[in-house]
Amino acid sequence: MSNSHDHDHRPPAPMVDEVSDFEVLEVAVRELCIEKGLFTQDDHNEWTEYMHTLGPLPASRLVAKAWLDEDYKQLCIDDPVKASLDVGIDWINTMPTKFGTPSDYCNPRILVDTPTLKHVVVCTLCSCYPRPILGQSPEWYRTPNYRRRLVRWPRQVLSEFGLQLPEDVEIRVADSNQKTRYVVMPTRPEGTEGWSEDQLAEIVTRDCLIGVAMPRVDRKADDKRPIHRAVHPFGH
C-alpha cells in the first residue's frame, strides 16, 4: 500500500502543544469522581457527546423560519417546545436523562422583539441559559457584573455591547431560572428582503439570541466582548 497522496493537504491548524496544569486538574477531578463512584465513565461520556452537539445554530434557524412564516412564528410564541422540534431540538427526550437536563428543564420561551420593544436575557441568580438550543453560554453571560447590572441599567449595559437603542424603545429584561429559559427573536433587519432561510439564519448570531445585539446584514459572527469586573460582586 502506498503512503503517497495525489492530492494536496492544507497545513495542519495550529494546536497547543503543551499540557497545562488546568488540563491536568480537569482530568484529575473527573477521574477521582469516577474512582469514588460518584458517576461512571459511561455517564460522563454520554453527557460529553451530548454537549458536543450543542450550539446556537438551531435557535438561529428557528428565528429565520419565523421571519419567513407567520404561522411558525405564532407556534414559537405558543409552544416553543413543539416549534423547536422543527429545528431538530427535542427539549424533553434527547438529553442523556431522557427528561430534559437537570439544569435545563423544559420551559423555553421565545421573546419576540418589535420596533419599539427590545428583549434581553440574563440569569441574575446563576447562569441559566437555553443550552439545548443555544449551546454553552459565553463567558460574559456568567459574570456577576452582567447579571447584576443588566437588570438595573439595561440601556447602559447594552450600549457597552455596542447596541445603542433610541429612548422610545422599551427594554424588557427577562430573568431566567432553572425551569424557564428565554431566547430572543429579534426584528428582521432591513436589507434582507428576498433572502432565503439559510441566509437569514447566518446573521442571527448567539448575541442576537441573547438580546445584546441586533442582526445586521454585514455581521455573521459575534465580536469578542470585554469582561468588566464587578465593583460590588453579586451576593457580597
Add this chain to the structure above:
Amino acid sequence: MSKPIPLLEQIGKDGRVWADLCEEYGVDNPDPPWRITLESTCEVLNEGACVLPSLERRDEEDDIVEDHYKHIPHPERQLLALAHTMILRGVITEEDLAQHMKVIEARLNAV
C-alpha cells in the same frame, strides 16, 4: 470567606490559562478542549445521587471565585472553584488530588 486550598492557589498562580496558550501557539479556538468535559462533570454531579446541585455549585463558584480566583479567567476559574468545592465538602482531599495530578501529568506528557 472560605479557606484557601494551597494546591489550587498554586495552580491559579503558576498554571497557564488558555488565552496565553492560544497566543503562544497561534490558536483561535475560544475554549480549551477540556471545557466540555468540565461541563459534563458538573452535569453528572448534578444528576442521579446529586452530589452537587447546580444552583449550589454556581453560588459557591461565585463566592469561591470572589474570595480566591477573581483574577483568573473562565473556564479556568470554574474548574478551580469546582475542585475547591469538592475539597471543602470532603468529597475529595487535597492530598489525593495532588497525588493524582502527578500521575496524570506524567501520563499526558509521556512520549
